[in-house]
Amino acid sequence: MQTRWLQFGVSVAIGAAAADATRSLGIPGGGEWIAACWIAGGVAATLGPSWLSFAGCVTGIVLATVYFVTSAGQYGGLAWLVVACEAAILGHGFLVLASVRRAIRVRTLIDARVIAGLGTAAGLVVLFVLIAQDFARNPP
Secondary structure, eight states, X not given: OHHHHHHHHHHHHHHHHHHHXXXXXXXXXXXXXXXXXXXXXXXXXHHOOSXXXXXXXXXXXXXXXXXXXXXXXXXXXXXXXXXXXXXXXHHHHHHHHHHHHHXXXXXXXXXXXXXHHHHHHHXXXXXXXXXXXXXXXXXX
């Protein structure tokens, strides 16, 4: 039971670090924040590929954003859009690395969960590109 809480705490810290990296790198910026969030998701999946771990990351993102808006003077107008973007990119990295980790563990790519995970990740890339193109044409 203690290891689950430790895993959750580490995941919250990873999510908060991803949010801080996004704040310091600037969103939309040059896109470096995307790599930071994606890598953070991959690290979280490597440490523990579970829903609890992913929920911890999202919790960390939300808590850090609330702190940045209330205490650090960050503009709060689009804060929830930023949280959604960070969680989506972090979630994609989490999904990819969790699927790769499972493929290594079961020693095959022909596993229903591996195929579903990597297929979903590929579909999400297409969805992210379509959403980014829409934001480029019609900014919020």
